[in-house]
Amino acid sequence: MTNPIGNRQEFGSPLDFMVDQKPRMTMAMVRRAVSDREAMLAFQRVVQSDRSDQVVFHEGSVRLIDETGRIVPLHDFMCAAELTELGRQIDCLALDLALHALAEDASIRLSVTMSARSIGYPAWMRALRDGIGRNANIAERLILEIGESSAMALPETVGPFMRELQSHGVNFALDDFGSGFMSVRYLRDFCFDMIKIDGRFIRDIAQQRDNQVLARALQSIAHHFDMCTVAKAVETAEDAAFLADLGIDCLQGGHFGGPTIVPPWRSSRSLAHQG
Numbered sequence: 001m002t003n004p005i006g007n008r009q010e011f012g013s014p015l016d017f018m019v020d021q022k023p024r025m026t027m028a029m030v031r032r033a034v035s036d037r038e039a040m041l042a043f044q045r046v047v048q049s050d051r052s053d054q055v056v057f058h059e060g061s062v063r064l065i066d067e068t069g070r071i072v073p074l075h076d077f078m079c080a081a082e083l084t085e086l087g088r089q090i091d092c093l094a095l096d097l098a099l100h101a102l103a104e105d106a107s108i109r110l111s112v113t114m115s116a117r118s119i120g121y122p123a124w125m126r127a128l129r130d131g132i133g134r135n136a137n138i139a140e141r142l143i144l145e146i147g148e149s150s151a152m153a154l155p156e157t158v159g160p161f162m163r164e165l166q167s168h169g170v171n172f173a174l175d176d177f178g179s180g181f182m183s184v185r186y187l188r189d190f191c192f193d194m195i196k197i198d199g200r201f202i203r204d205i206a207q208q209r210d211n212q213v214l215a216r217a218l219q220s221i222a223h224h225f226d227m228c229t230v231a232k233a234v235e236t237a238e239d240a241a242f243l244a245d246l247g248i249d250c251l252q253g254g255h256f257g258g259p260t261i262v263p264p265w266r267s268s269r270s271l272a273h274q275g
Contacts, residue, residue: 029072030081033064034089040065041097042259046111046230046252049244056250057109057143060101061259062094071261088121095124099131101263102138108265111143111173116154119161132168140169143194147175151190159190166193173230178218188225195222196252199233206242219248 033039041060048054064072074090081087091114098112118124132139144165151158151174162172174187177195197218205211215231222229231243234253243251257264 027080027086029066030064030090031086033066033072034086034093037093038065039063039093039097040071040261041094041101041112042261043110043263044252044259045256045264046250047256049231049240049248049251052240052251052256055264057111058264059111059145059252059259060094060098061113062090062097063261082115082117087115088118088124091115091118091121092124092127095127095131098142099127099138102141103131103135105263105265106137106141109141109143111145113145113147113175116146116150116158119154119157128165132170136169139165143171143173145173145175145196148177148179152186155186155189162190162192166191174227176232177222178214184221187221191225192227194228194230194250196230196232197248199253202231202233202239202243202253203235204239206236206238212242212246215243215248216246219246223247 040063042063043058043060045058046056048056062074064074066072078087078090081090094112095114098110102108102110114124132142146158166172171193172190174190174192174195176198178198178201195218197215201211201214201218203211205215219229228249229247230250230252231248232252234240234243234251234255236255240251240255
């Protein structure tokens with residue numbers, strides 16, 4: 001006869017069992033979606049700080065679709081996938097979608113996030129070289145975003161990779177600048193084209209003295225190295241005005257529109273045509 005007390009000690013309550021299974025169920029869904037290419041990009045505007053009606057580029061972030069058609073955000077599981085081959089496959093999928101969008105419309109610039117670990121992944125490198133090899137104009141409109149923590153994990157790989165791709169016209173953005181991983185020495189050696197200031201230093205900046213000091217310091221460092229600055233998580237007109245006065249080059253955040261799966265450039269043209 002089974003000992004019920006022993007079972008509870010070994011497996012916990014039914015709720016504990018379900019909570020324990022949830023991550024594995026989620027990752028199984030992710031693997032299926034990636035394998036079946038059930039994915040799309042969500043696009044968010046990045047605008048000039050002094051002319052917010054002028055879009056500099058769009059950030060394209062990948063979204064997966066589960067069996068019910070629900071769009072699943074990556075932040076729930078990307079940390080777990082980052083160190084595995086699944087993370088590389090997600091990078092491949094995101095890059096492929098971005099390259100397709102750039103080939104489809106020659107008027108747009110698009111950024112897409114990548115991990116430094118994908119530099120050594122043959123399928124990702126092949127997709128990148130094939131994509132920019134077919135049309136040099138695509139390379140000039142592609143921006144690859146690398147997070148601070150990712151760049152610092154493989155600094156000896158990231159630097160040469162960036163220099164090679166920059167010679168073909170590809171731009172690079174350092175994402176979440178100021179999150180604490182990168183020293184100024186590495187920032188000099190990497191030669192990013194732009195830095196995206198961590199949103200923690202941008203939210204409520206018009207009211208937060210500490211954020212003002214930190215953002216001003218980060219902006220000064222970036223401009224010293226001739227890098228364009230992008231402030232993330234700009235949510236109010238007051239913050240946008242403060243950042244423009246501060247000298248930040250570009251702004252991104254809910255104040256200018258959140259991520260949308262409908263390409264904004266298409267909807268803008270449709271409205272112009274109707275007008």
